[in-house]
Amino acid sequence: MKNTVLNILVCSVFLTITAKAQHTMKTNDVTQIAPEVIFTKMLNTPExxxxxxxxVIVTFAPGEISGxxxxxxxxxxxxxxxxxxxxFDGKVTRLKQGDTFWEDPNGLHTEAKNLSPDKPAKLLVYFIGDKEKPFLIPEKK
Structure with a gap:
């Protein structure tokens, strides 16, 4: 009984922390799973x-369509x-594993759709810009 109560307590704490972390991220209005920043570095060279x-790793659930x-x-x-x-800016493009794509700053990314009904899609996204600028801004509804 003690093990069951302890397991429930641990799971509850984990879910609370996870939910709070996802809730505080402002970009989760775009995909079901919040983007995961895996590397950040300030560049300050002569050039x-x-x-x-x-x-950033962006994961799309099966069949998910981003905002x-x-x-x-x-x-x-x-x-x-x-x-x-x-x-992106009215042009539809299909991408598969190994493909790359460029987005000009401030263009409207109307949607991105995972074409698989049963497998997730994962993107590695590279951003470079002023530190104070966010990398993602949900379009107002």
């Missing part, structure tokens, strides 16, 4: 001044797993 680089959004900084996408269909 590149005060720019921040971010690598409309913009990236105020240059964006490069690499498809790690699965295939997606993306609509």
């Amino acid at each position: 590149i001044k005060n720019q921040e680089v971010k690598l 409309a959004h913009r990236h105020p900084i240059p964006t490069i996408v690499y498809v790690l797993e699965g295939s997606i269909e993306t609509t």
